[in-house]
Amino acid sequence: MTLRSSFDRRGFLRTTGAAALGTLAAPSILRAQDGPIILGHLTPHTGFLGPLGEYAVMAAELATEEINAAGGIDGRQLQLIKEDSVNPQTASTKAERMIGRDKVAAIIGEISSASALTIAQTVERGKTLFLNTGANSDALRGADCKRHMFHVETQNAMYVNAEGQHLLQSGLVEGKKWYVLTADYAFGHDLLAGARAFLERNGGSIAGEDLVPTDATDFSSFMLKIRAAEPDLVALNLAGTQITSFFKQYGEFGLDFPVGGFGFDTAMAWAAGVQNFRGTWPCVWNHQIDTERSQAFTKAFTDKFGMPPENQAWGDYMAIQILAQAIRETKGTDAAAIIEYFEDPEAKFDMMKTREGYFNPENHQLLQEIYAITAVPASEAENEWDIFTTSEPLPAPDQPLETLIADAVGGSCSFSA
Amino acid sequence: MSLFLFLSQLLNGLLDGFYYLLIAIGLSLIFSLGGIVNLAHGAFFAIGAYLAIALTPYTGFFGAVILVPLIVAGLGMIVERLLFTRFYRADPLYSLLLTFGLAMIIEQALRWSFGAAPLAYNMPELLRGQVFIGDFIYSRYRIFLITVAVLAVAALWLLLNRTAFGRIVRAGIQNPDILGAMGISLRPYLSVVAGIGIGLAGLAGMLMAPIVPVHPAMGTEVLTAAFVVVVIGGLGSFWGVVLAAILVGVVKGFVIGIDLPSWSLAAIYLLMFLVLLLRPRGLMGERILRFE
CATH class of the missing domain: 1.20.5 (Single alpha-helices involved in coiled-coils or other helix-helix interfaces)
Structure with a gap:
C-alpha cells in the first residue's frame, strides 16, 4: 500500500x-567513455563460401589481437563479435541486431555479393559503417551503392581488366571462342555481364555458357558439354568451393583446353592441389608478394594458425587496420566523420603492396594494386602452398590505379538515392 | 543441343545414380532396422574423406580404399553401442536430435583437427584422365568409383538375401517382436548393420575425396541428396533405393540434357515432391508394421 x-x-x-x-x-x-570499441564481424562460416569465411575469421582475430596487444586504438581495446551470415536474409537480421543491440562501431566482412547488399541496406538505415571485405559484384559499387558501405575487396571490373590484359597478351581473345561457367547468384551474373562486354569489345565469341548452382559439387555434365563445344578457352566466373570442384574434375576428365577466369581465391587453388591447379588468375593479394608488410603478415598468420593466409584473410585483416587508422585520425567512431575521412583523397592506406591505396569517393571502392598468379608445374612446387607464382603489381607503375575500374558494369552510383 | 550430347547427359546422369546409391543405401539400412534417422550419415561421409587424406601417405590410395570403410564401420559400431541402442524404442524425434547433435560434434571435431580450409587430395595417376566408350567420353576415375560402388552394393545384397545373417536382419525389419519371441536377440545384428551402413558412408567419402572439395561441412550437402533418394525409394526397400538413386541421377541428367543446368538440383526436389504427393510411402516402400 x-x-x-x-x-x-x-x-x-x-x-x-x-x-x-x-x-x-x-x-x-x-x-x-573509454569503453571498448565493438566491431561486428559478419561473414559466411558455412556453405560454399564457408571455407573462405574461416580465413576471414582467423585474420580478423589476428588483427584484433595485434591492435589490442599494442595498446588498442587511442587506449581503447577492440572487441570483436563474430557471426555466421548464412544467407542474405539472415545476414540482414544479424546486422540489425549488431547495430541495435550490440551498438557496433562498424560491421566488417561478408563474401557473398547477395548478402553484402542486404547488409548494406541495413547499415544505411542504422547509419553504421560497413566495410565489405569479400563481395566483388560491380553493382554494389554501381546501382546498389550505399553511403555507409566501403569496399576493401576489389570489384569485378578490376579482375576483368587485369585478367583480360593477360588473356589478350596470350592471344586468347580476338577471334577465339570461350566456354563460360558462371556461379548462379549476384556475383556470377555481374561477372558474366563484365566478361561478355569484354569479349564483345575485343572480338571474341561465346561457344557455350552455363549457370552453375552454388551448391553444385558434380561438374561431370559440364565437362561433357565443354568437350563437345571444343572452346579455345574455358572461362570461369565461379565462386568458393565451386572453383575447387571444377579444377578437380577438369583434371579427372583429362581435359586440356586452356583455363582462365575472373573469380578466384587462393584457398581454392590449394584445395584443388598441385595436381589439378592450372592457368593464370587475378587476385587481390597473395602470400608471395615481396613487401616487408606482406611478409610480416604472412609470418604472423602462419605462426598463429600453421598455414599461410589467403587473400580473404588479407581482406579482413586489412579492413580492421584501415578502420583503426580512421578511428585514430577522426578521434572517435562517429560514422559521419569516418565517411568524410574515407572520402578524402588525401587519406592513404598501406595495403602491404608497393603503392598506397585510397577510396574512390564516387563509389567507395578502395583503389589498389592487384596481382595475377600462375600455376607452376607439379614437379616444380616446393610445398602445398607455393603452387603458383605471383606477377608484379598491376597496373604497371606508370599507369594510374583508376585504369583498373574502367568499363565497370553494374550501373552508376548515386549516394543520395 | 545435339541428340548425342543429350544422350551423353542421360548416360552421365545414370552413372551419377550409382554414387547416390552408395551414400543412400546405408542410411536406408540403418533406418529400416532400428528406426534411427541418422542425420550424422553425412558426417561419417566427411570422416571417410579426411581419413583418406590422413592414411594415404602410409597405405597408398588403394590401401585406403580398403582400410577407411573398415575404420569408419568400427566407429559406427561404437556409436551404435554407446548411443543408438538407447533410442531404438523411443520416439524417432529423439534419435533425430541425437544424430543431429552428433553430426555437429563430428563436423566441429574435423574443423579442430584438420582446420576449416578445404584440403587437397590427389588421385593415383593410373586413374586420371578420360576413357571413350564409343564417342561417349567419361572419366577413368568414375569408372573405378562406380565399379567399387556396384561391388559394395552387390555384396550387401548377397549378405541380406543369401545368408542366415541376412534372413535374421530382414525378419528384424519386418517384425522384431516375433523375432524376439523365437529366441533370437536382435542386438548384435543391429550393431553390425549400423557398422555396415556407416562404413558405406565412409567408403563413399573416401571415393569422393579426389573429385570434390574436402572440407568439414562436406557431409551436409551429401546428406540431403541421400535423404531424397531414400524418401523417393521408400522405406525398407533395397531395390526401392537402387531404383530411386538411378532415377534421381537420370532426372538430373535429363534436366541438364535439355539445357537447364541451373534447374538440376531443384529438379531432384521436385521429383521427391511428386513422389510424395502421388505415392507417400515411396516407389517401392513396404508396409512396415512398426511405422503404421
Whole structure:
C-alpha cells in the first residue's frame, strides 16, 4: 500500500522525465567513455563460401589481437563479435541486431555479393559503417551503392581488366571462342555481364555458357558439354568451393583446353592441389608478394594458425587496420566523420603492396594494386602452398590505379538515392 | 543441343545414380532396422574423406580404399553401442536430435583437427584422365568409383538375401517382436548393420575425396541428396533405393540434357515432391508394421 501511494502520477512523471532526459544526453556521455570499441564481424562460416569465411575469421582475430596487444586504438581495446551470415536474409537480421543491440562501431566482412547488399541496406538505415571485405559484384559499387558501405575487396571490373590484359597478351581473345561457367547468384551474373562486354569489345565469341548452382559439387555434365563445344578457352566466373570442384574434375576428365577466369581465391587453388591447379588468375593479394608488410603478415598468420593466409584473410585483416587508422585520425567512431575521412583523397592506406591505396569517393571502392598468379608445374612446387607464382603489381607503375575500374558494369552510383 | 550430347547427359546422369546409391543405401539400412534417422550419415561421409587424406601417405590410395570403410564401420559400431541402442524404442524425434547433435560434434571435431580450409587430395595417376566408350567420353576415375560402388552394393545384397545373417536382419525389419519371441536377440545384428551402413558412408567419402572439395561441412550437402533418394525409394526397400538413386541421377541428367543446368538440383526436389504427393510411402516402400 505504501509503495503505491508514494508512486503517484506526479512522481511517475518526475522519474520518467528525468530518465528521458538522461537517455537524450546519453550519446555524448557514451562518446566520452573509454569503453571498448565493438566491431561486428559478419561473414559466411558455412556453405560454399564457408571455407573462405574461416580465413576471414582467423585474420580478423589476428588483427584484433595485434591492435589490442599494442595498446588498442587511442587506449581503447577492440572487441570483436563474430557471426555466421548464412544467407542474405539472415545476414540482414544479424546486422540489425549488431547495430541495435550490440551498438557496433562498424560491421566488417561478408563474401557473398547477395548478402553484402542486404547488409548494406541495413547499415544505411542504422547509419553504421560497413566495410565489405569479400563481395566483388560491380553493382554494389554501381546501382546498389550505399553511403555507409566501403569496399576493401576489389570489384569485378578490376579482375576483368587485369585478367583480360593477360588473356589478350596470350592471344586468347580476338577471334577465339570461350566456354563460360558462371556461379548462379549476384556475383556470377555481374561477372558474366563484365566478361561478355569484354569479349564483345575485343572480338571474341561465346561457344557455350552455363549457370552453375552454388551448391553444385558434380561438374561431370559440364565437362561433357565443354568437350563437345571444343572452346579455345574455358572461362570461369565461379565462386568458393565451386572453383575447387571444377579444377578437380577438369583434371579427372583429362581435359586440356586452356583455363582462365575472373573469380578466384587462393584457398581454392590449394584445395584443388598441385595436381589439378592450372592457368593464370587475378587476385587481390597473395602470400608471395615481396613487401616487408606482406611478409610480416604472412609470418604472423602462419605462426598463429600453421598455414599461410589467403587473400580473404588479407581482406579482413586489412579492413580492421584501415578502420583503426580512421578511428585514430577522426578521434572517435562517429560514422559521419569516418565517411568524410574515407572520402578524402588525401587519406592513404598501406595495403602491404608497393603503392598506397585510397577510396574512390564516387563509389567507395578502395583503389589498389592487384596481382595475377600462375600455376607452376607439379614437379616444380616446393610445398602445398607455393603452387603458383605471383606477377608484379598491376597496373604497371606508370599507369594510374583508376585504369583498373574502367568499363565497370553494374550501373552508376548515386549516394543520395 | 545435339541428340548425342543429350544422350551423353542421360548416360552421365545414370552413372551419377550409382554414387547416390552408395551414400543412400546405408542410411536406408540403418533406418529400416532400428528406426534411427541418422542425420550424422553425412558426417561419417566427411570422416571417410579426411581419413583418406590422413592414411594415404602410409597405405597408398588403394590401401585406403580398403582400410577407411573398415575404420569408419568400427566407429559406427561404437556409436551404435554407446548411443543408438538407447533410442531404438523411443520416439524417432529423439534419435533425430541425437544424430543431429552428433553430426555437429563430428563436423566441429574435423574443423579442430584438420582446420576449416578445404584440403587437397590427389588421385593415383593410373586413374586420371578420360576413357571413350564409343564417342561417349567419361572419366577413368568414375569408372573405378562406380565399379567399387556396384561391388559394395552387390555384396550387401548377397549378405541380406543369401545368408542366415541376412534372413535374421530382414525378419528384424519386418517384425522384431516375433523375432524376439523365437529366441533370437536382435542386438548384435543391429550393431553390425549400423557398422555396415556407416562404413558405406565412409567408403563413399573416401571415393569422393579426389573429385570434390574436402572440407568439414562436406557431409551436409551429401546428406540431403541421400535423404531424397531414400524418401523417393521408400522405406525398407533395397531395390526401392537402387531404383530411386538411378532415377534421381537420370532426372538430373535429363534436366541438364535439355539445357537447364541451373534447374538440376531443384529438379531432384521436385521429383521427391511428386513422389510424395502421388505415392507417400515411396516407389517401392513396404508396409512396415512398426511405422503404421
